[in-house]
Amino acid sequence: MVRPGQQDGRSSLLRGLSLLELFSVQDSELSISEMARRSGIPKSTTHRLVTDLVSWGALELGSRGARLGVRMFELGHLVPTQRTLRELAIPYAHNLNEVTGLTSNLAVRDGTDVVYIEKITSPDLQVPHSRTGGRLPLNCTALGKAILAFSEFGFIENVLAGELTRRTTKSIIDPVVLRRELADVRETKVAFDVEESQLGLFCVAAPIFAHHGQLVGSISVTGGTALSQAQHFAPAVRTTAMALSRALGQRPRTSRPMQVA
Template structure:
């Protein structure tokens, strides 16, 4: 079998398995407490043997739980759902302020959170004067190479920063910071000033200024940034607007 055919078969199998797992979880309806294998098979159209095998995998990961001989949704799903609700609430709350920031700067505005050693972009409002950027909603980028990532890391517990450093600092562009000592010095300065700068570290020709969104304990829960072309924006001039928006959003979310 050629490599392309083998990869296609693996991808097809993965997709089919994911569809069956999703069907099992979606079989539970409002008012359902626990369902037996036979009822799950009837609702999903899957063979009982498949339901039994797939449910074992789901229970191992906490997505389903045993209730006698029946099954019910696991607490892990509740935890994931709470994360989704919080992120959706963050986006909805931030959107008006981000729209105002885009209108004022005419450049692209980002909202991102940290997940592991990467930032995940929850919202991207592209500005009319902004160049095409690699960021997209749902996209990921190494935290150390972005303004939002550095803004979050500067106001995160030491263990979070240590995790990023222990994984190495891969070079994304020729200007990416790859020295742990230099990154730590930058994070200390960001803590003092409340703003972070990214100067062509994620892509050549792009710069940005970012500020963290803080909880009541002073820890970053997210960050916002304004990004644009190195030849068209002056990040230091935009810093007060970004910082003010981040502070307003921090107060609103508390």
């Protein structure tokens, strides 16, 4: 039997979490009035929820309103898979950055997006569209395609059946074309993004595996626009991903992974 107030308690938790989702890079600090307007939660309730979140450390007060607190940063770094992957991968990402002279990135999948968990920036090339903690669609990033190609069959089919995101005029939004490209990625273990996520940039990525061939993420480098340049760096990215996979405990596969028509 649900006791009086229990349902309201769960509702308050979900409402509080929905307030945290309002923050972004562009909106790093929001007033209570703005949070109430965007969430549709009454202002008095929003004020109470913000007070609770500040008390717990999920939010902190700034000059114009509230912003995400340090407690969120601390908890984010405790997520087991991401933490282990990031801790082991940082030296590999730095080495890839030094060898290629390009920005190196490390990402994991969250829904139909990739989330950047590390980024080593090249002083000669700033990549403004990506940041640590940021996200981009799977279908128009090399990091995403490297992950998508080795994801579960059902998940791949759901992505292909859904609406594919267009970031630029060169983003692949035709499921037939994307399916064909994913087949190439499974064959070569390298994915390319040539101006698909941002004009003027290419990205080349490779998947990362852990125990028993479990897919855990991808690693990449980002540079200038030419496909020939991206292909030039493919061996370094693939070799780095393989070395990182071994460090994470991957064992050699005795058979090919799933086949996707």
